[in-house]
Amino acid sequence: MIYDFDRVIDRKNTFSSKWDNVGPRIGNPDALPMWVADMDFPAPQPVVDAVRKRAESGIYGYAFLPPEFRQATARWMKVRHGWDIGQAHVLYTTSILPILFSAVQAYTQPGDKVIVQRPVYYPFLQAVENQGREVSSNSLRLVNGRYEMDFDDLERRAADPKAKIMFLCSPHNPVGRVFTEQELRRVGEICLANHVLVISDEVHSDFVYPGHKHIPMASLSDAFAQNTITAVSTSKTFNTAGLRTAAMITHSDAIREVMEPVLANNRVMSISTFGLDAYVAAYNGGEEYVEQLLTYLAGNIAYLDSTLKADMPKIRLIQPEGTYLMWLDCRELGMDDAALDDFFTNKAAVGLDKGFWFGPEGSGFMRMNVACPRATLEEAMRRLREAYENYVR
Numbered sequence: 001m002i003y004d005f006d007r008v009i010d011r012k013n014t015f016s017s018k019w020d021n022v023g024p025r026i027g028n029p030d031a032l033p034m035w036v037a038d039m040d041f042p043a044p045q046p047v048v049d050a051v052r053k054r055a056e057s058g059i060y061g062y063a064f065l066p067p068e069f070r071q072a073t074a075r076w077m078k079v080r081h082g083w084d085i086g087q088a089h090v091l092y093t094t095s096i097l098p099i100l101f102s103a104v105q106a107y108t109q110p111g112d113k114v115i116v117q118r119p120v121y122y123p124f125l126q127a128v129e130n131q132g133r134e135v136s137s138n139s140l141r142l143v144n145g146r147y148e149m150d151f152d153d154l155e156r157r158a159a160d161p162k163a164k165i166m167f168l169c170s171p172h173n174p175v176g177r178v179f180t181e182q183e184l185r186r187v188g189e190i191c192l193a194n195h196v197l198v199i200s201d202e203v204h205s206d207f208v209y210p211g212h213k214h215i216p217m218a219s220l221s222d223a224f225a226q227n228t229i230t231a232v233s234t235s236k237t238f239n240t241a242g243l244r245t246a247a248m249i250t251h252s253d254a255i256r257e258v259m260e261p262v263l264a265n266n267r268v269m270s271i272s273t274f275g276l277d278a279y280v281a282a283y284n285g286g287e288e289y290v291e292q293l294l295t296y297l298a299g300n301i302a303y304l305d306s307t308l309k310a311d312m313p314k315i316r317l318i319q320p321e322g323t324y325l326m327w328l329d330c331r332e333l334g335m336d337d338a339a340l341d342d343f344f345t346n347k348a349a350v351g352l353d354k355g356f357w358f359g360p361e362g363s364g365f366m367r368m369n370v371a372c373p374r375a376t377l378e379e380a381m382r383r384l385r386e387a388y389e390n391y392v393r
């Protein structure tokens with residue numbers, strides 16, 4: 001079927017975090033919400049049908065995990081990413097973050113270090129710091145408009161005996177990199193050589209633009225697979241985040257034996273009936289939707305890029321290779337973080353994630369979610385242009 005991503009749906013007063021929580025979280029209830037990573041598009045029809053069928057049954061009791069969960073996960077990984085997960089363990093979790101938080105509990109002691117690559121999705125930092133561990137940032141470097149990994153620095157950090165885990169964000173939120181095979185192999189080798197466990201958060205892996213390919217870390221070698229926990233979900237790709245369902249994949253029996261009791265004790269393995277239905281339907285039948293969605297998003301990104309270049313040249317888009325989260329380099333505006341926040345949130349009234357949330361490396365940047373109808377993005381650009389013209393005048 002043909003999906004209509006242009007349709008504007010009023011999400012206000014629906015308990016939507018993005019729309020109804022923009023005041024408390026971003027600082028202006030009238031800001032146009034383009035922050036948290038959820039899309040203003042309905043889920044694919046097979047998902048809607050599955051959820052509707054369950055809703056109409058009228059019975060929403062406890063579920064058990066059927067083989068379809070594993071089968072649908074394996075199918076999607078094979079069809080979309082060419083990854084045959086073979087005999088891997090596939091564990092159900094309520095979402096991606098409990099996998100990261102639980103891995104910190106399972107594999108580190110207070111005072112140990114977790115390697116991350118800032119600027120990075122800020123709950124990665126919370127998973128470490130809120131649990132009394134230390135962030136070791138192998139910060140990405142911006143070289144000629146593109147973020148790169150610093151492998152010498154990674155080697156040094158991984159060699160620290162206190163570094164036990166690396167959180168890899170692949171593709172990377174917020175900088176939009178889709179890492180190459182060469183990059184991933186170096187990360188995998190450095191982590192293996194130093195007994196650092198890789199937690200590869202691949203929740204954005206279905207959002208990859210032409211010229212780039214997502215490579216699951218664990219697909220690169222048996223040794224990497226034995227040293228990796230992969231976190232995937234239908235939540236971003238099909239806009240089902242509120243249904244609370246994700247999967248932890250690992251080929252290692254030892255990892256499964258360590259992680260499963262921790263996840264179970266954290267009570268993040270109890271199944272959402274609606275989530276399970278939606279997940280299986282999405283991974284079994286979501287290709288048509290994803291293909292059309294990627295084309296639509298590429299159009300939004302091209303529009304954003306050309307509008308910024310033409311009308312607001314001091315705001316530069318870091319060219320995304322993947323994800324629908326745009327990383328805007330606003331340093332040329334010459335504002336400190338408080339002024340930049342005020343400019344976007346209050347002067348322009350567009351609600352974006354603030355760059356400094358992603359670590360000090362995000363200072364001078366803002367993150368914009370463009371998974372919305374073109375008309376919404378046009379309205380955001382109109383607001384931003386007006387504020388920009390008032391500012392630069």
Ligand SMILES: Cc1ncc(COP(=O)(O)O)c(C=O)c1O
Binds near residue numbers: 094095121169203204
């Ligand atoms: C990289 C990354 N990981 C995890 C999450 C959160 O996923 P979940 O809601 O499944 O915990 C997000 C959401 O934006 C994300 O961008």
